[in-house]
Amino acid sequence: MLTSIFVIAITAEAMSGALAAGRRNMDLFGVALIAFITALGGGTVRDMLLGNYPVTWTQHPSYIYLTIGAGLLTILIARFMQRLNRIFLILDAMGLVAFTIIGCNVALKLGYETPVVIMAGITTGIFGGILRDIMCNRTPQVLRHELYASVSFLVAILYLVLRVLGVSDEINTLICFCFGLTLRLAAIHWKLSLPVFSYSPGRWGD
Template sequence: MSGALAAGRRNMDLFGVSLIAFLTALGGGTVRDILLGHYPVGWTQHPQYIYVTIGAGLCAMLLARFMHHLRQLFLVLDAVGLIAFTVIGCNVALELNYSQPVVVMAGLITGIFGGILRDILCNRTPQVLRHELYASVSLLIALLYLALRERGVDHDINLLASFSAGLLLRLSAIRFGWSLPVFSYAPGRWGH
């Protein structure tokens, strides 16, 4: 739905809205699968994902005028999605026996890359790299999930702990405006 709304802000047609919605939802997993050599790509084996993502995008078009009333719910669902996709990405890489740094990157890519694709195609600097903690939440959750797994923590408890920590961190970042320091470089400002 965030992809559809971004496409709407750029006055895209029905096809553009559908494409951006699809790429936002499934782009991270697609990029992860390609980079890890994990074939066939996940959504190609589950065509219902196509219907759900495009359907949600089209639904967003119908609900756009009410979205400001749903903002809080939308932010919570987005945070849950970020955490879920991060953990799913880690698990795909673990199943393929990749090393821990690759597992972390697979989780991060799965969690944030759909949003990066959305913003690039909508001609914006990727939001996940600019505002409140977002990409860093994905990174921290991947690290936490792996650390608990390495210590033999029960899978269900690990999921609960990772989801709880991720949700608390992301929602706190939104509420309190937490972000990483910003690097701002202007040529000439430093004498070069």
């Protein structure tokens, strides 16, 4: 189940990358590259942090084709994106949860301690979006808008707690999906967000 959701997820992430590249008037190559990095960058950073070589996507070339294909396809359907917005946000939320669980599992398998496992889950969940925004020269959206990174954090916690409680992996994953999706979509609907910290420059300002 996780694998098929993963495939849906990297497609959705690739599309969000393509749209961000389009906002910066990139060429076809830029669109393809940003789509690829948005979809697979989170897992790549996780693998590099944990020393988990070979990096996952290098062993699954189909992911390369899929994300680049999804990115380029987005150009054709961009005009409908506004109307597809709701579906898109649901797919993106599914991706966030799937990425987080997968990231936790990778770190668990390598024997890392709990806090590192949580960091690995979050990294997989949100770093694709962060790399997308860095490459498109804007402040990472996932750290500013409605609950997003926090959903990844809470899903990681919930997954590990249920695991310690002996819940089977399938049921655990299912519960995490229900929880994560509900929370993320509720956050979008009611514009829930964490408190924001606003600070005006003193000494270190630019």
